Amino acid sequence: MAVAASSAASVAASAAAFVEGPASRSTRNAGHARLASVAVQAARYASAARAVSAASAAASAISPNAAQTYASVAASCAADASAYAAASAAVAIQRDAIALSLGSLTPEELATRMLWPEHSIPPFANQWAELRSELLKKGKHWSIWIDWYDRVLLGGESSEDADAAFTDIFEALPWQNYAATNLEIARRLRVIGGREAAGYVLNSPASDPDPIEDAPCPISIVRRLDGRVGADAGVFSEPALPPSIKPADHARLVEACSARAGRLLNQAASPSFQGRADYADALSQYLEWLPSNSGAGNVLLADGEARVLSKLFVAEQGILPTAFASSLSTLLEDHYGLRAYYPELERHYHSIRTGHLATPLPHDAVEGVRRIIHAHSPAVFDETVAPVMDETARPVPAVRPPLAEDAPPPDPNRPKPPRDPIADIDPAASRNYIFASAANLIYKVLKAGKDVGSVAKGWNDAYEALRPYVGPLLDWLRSWLGGGGDGGAPTISA
Known part of the structure; x- marks a missing residue:
């Protein structure tokens, strides 16, 4: 759990490294200032629930009251966000703390849960989409952090070594240079097994399987008139009423x-x-x-x-x-x-x-x-x-x-x-x-x-x-x- 909190904190540190890196110091134009703001906010919000949940999990091992205390601290930390953001973070962390204190959720289960399990669309989705786009424009090496946050959003297990690769646990990262930091993290992941160790599957250009043509599916997957893919419930949303029933x-x-x-x-x-x-x-x-x-x-x-x-x-x-x-x-x-x-x-x-x-x-x-x-x-x-x-x-x-x-x-x-x-x-x-x-x-x-x-x-x-x-x-x-x-x-x- 400590690694989870440390990894979350690393996002903010990496964003700060980007803002204060040589390129941004030399230009300091409006675009970089805007990106800096988006990066810092998204990093803060993205890590808040998971970092405090990790601290709450550790606290709950000592006493239920400590878990409630951390929930209050988390709500306070969200005060500088918008009203919706603060409410979302406070409610999510309070639910985690209560579940931990009652024993209905273990710290290990919490660490692998979706970041926002109560939301079909995660809070800060627009900010994250904006940040993702801006980071990829600055360099593909930012995909390391993009993949990391996407994994945190969706939940799932990862190895302790893969999480530690994003931190100073192995050895201090060169935070003063954002590109060097990201490339070093990528190198560490390759050494310990690459993305597979972090819970990913490597893309294989040779793999091009054929879909199963006659496999029945209770969900209708269709191509919309606007060209996008959609999912319809079909018969599972419309009742079949016999004549005797109104x-x-x-x-x-x-x-x-x-x-x-x-x-x-x-x-x-x-x-x-x-x-x-x-x-x-x-x-x-x-x-x-x-x-x-x-x-x-x-x-x-x-x-x-x-x-x-x-x-x-x-x-x-x-x-x-x-x-x-x-x-x-x-x-x-x-x-x-x-x-x-x-x-x-x-x-x-x-x-x-x-x-x-x-x-x-x-x-x-x-x-x-x-x-x-x-x-x-x-x-x-x-x-x-x-x-x-x-x-x-x-x-x-x-x-x-x-x-x-x-x-x-x-x-x-x-x-x-x-x-x-x-x-x-x-x-x-x-x-x-x-x-x-x-x-x-x-x-x-x-x-x-x-x-x-x-x-x-x-x-x-x-x-x-x-x-x-x-x-x-x-x-x-x-x-x-x-x-x-x-x-x-x-x-x-x-």
């Missing part, structure tokens, strides 16, 4: 789910909530994806979050606050009733039951695809693609029931989770399949556009960047589809 019946059930989930989210996000932070996380994403009207939302992704909530509830039914457990039980019952309006859910879960799962998706490939999609949004990918890929790449929380000595005596009157008819299907397997099959279609669309000379700005760059990552995902998908099945579709009735 549209108002479906609308009432969706509204009931939305209202109850909103009240539960308010409870789970409260500092006084005696439970895991995963409840608030899953409820927030459930509301994000729950279909609200025709064409909006995605019931498949909402259902995935409902199944996470169910697994958490099953494991912790004996220790959840009674009122929260009772309301959660009702929400899940209502949601299971909602499945009947979306028959395509049955087909998807049947494919998960009959698929052949040998190993989880390759982590490096998943993170690489996400990083490239974010980097080329909105120029190549519109605003619908990144949220879908981020959602399906989210790890399913590890669910462990409390130890027998920590569990309260059995109480037959306590609320219990309703039976989930598809509880045997692993939510992680479902997310893996959605991600891999969507990545296959994204690659297929990019490859087709490249062959016909797409005019979208950055199209070929996105295709070339995606190629090395998509190969392992296609291999995984072929293995999955090779498992086969009898083709029949079971029902999801209770």
Whole structure:
């Protein structure tokens, strides 16, 4: 964790080195002054949540009160940002501190989380896009820091040595010369294994796999009229209503789910909530994806979050606050009733039951695809693609029931989770399949556009960047589809 904080601080130091380097001292024109301001602000904001979270993690190992103290310090440090920025940083750090103090999140889990898990579009995204563009104009050596921050944004593991390469732990870096500093960091990464050691996959120009033509995908990946790539929910956003059911019946059930989930989210996000932070996380994403009207939302992704909530509830039914457990039980019952309006859910879960799962998706490939999609949004990918890929790449929380000595005596009157008819299907397997099959279609669309000379700005760059990552995902998908099945579709009735 100390390395994480040190790496974050290194961004600010590197930005300062750039501002005070020989070139900027000699010119001192308005353009450099503006770049200096953007660099310092972006470095400060980018590192704030992760650096203070690292300090908070260390403090929480000593006492919960210390974690809360660091949350207050973090909020104070954000005072010089805009009101939105300060609020975003303070809320994010407070949530981290509370989760750490309650033990629902470990320091190791925090270190590998997305930097802004509650935001589909990270705060400071515009500032970061501006800084990225300006830095690359000054030299490709700045890609070392760009890649580092993109990895922090998306979360994921990295080696201790790779993190230390950005700091003075090995040996003091030549901070007085920004170009020399960046080149030295790049050399260190090559010595310890290059970008693969930092959690990246090296681009391989020889790798040019063909997409899988007939792989079914529950997400529709399309080419928009403006030339960009988009993601549509299709049948997972529009209910199929039998003649005996009126549209108002479906609308009432969706509204009931939305209202109850909103009240539960308010409870789970409260500092006084005696439970895991995963409840608030899953409820927030459930509301994000729950279909609200025709064409909006995605019931498949909402259902995935409902199944996470169910697994958490099953494991912790004996220790959840009674009122929260009772309301959660009702929400899940209502949601299971909602499945009947979306028959395509049955087909998807049947494919998960009959698929052949040998190993989880390759982590490096998943993170690489996400990083490239974010980097080329909105120029190549519109605003619908990144949220879908981020959602399906989210790890399913590890669910462990409390130890027998920590569990309260059995109480037959306590609320219990309703039976989930598809509880045997692993939510992680479902997310893996959605991600891999969507990545296959994204690659297929990019490859087709490249062959016909797409005019979208950055199209070929996105295709070339995606190629090395998509190969392992296609291999995984072929293995999955090779498992086969009898083709029949079971029902999801209770």
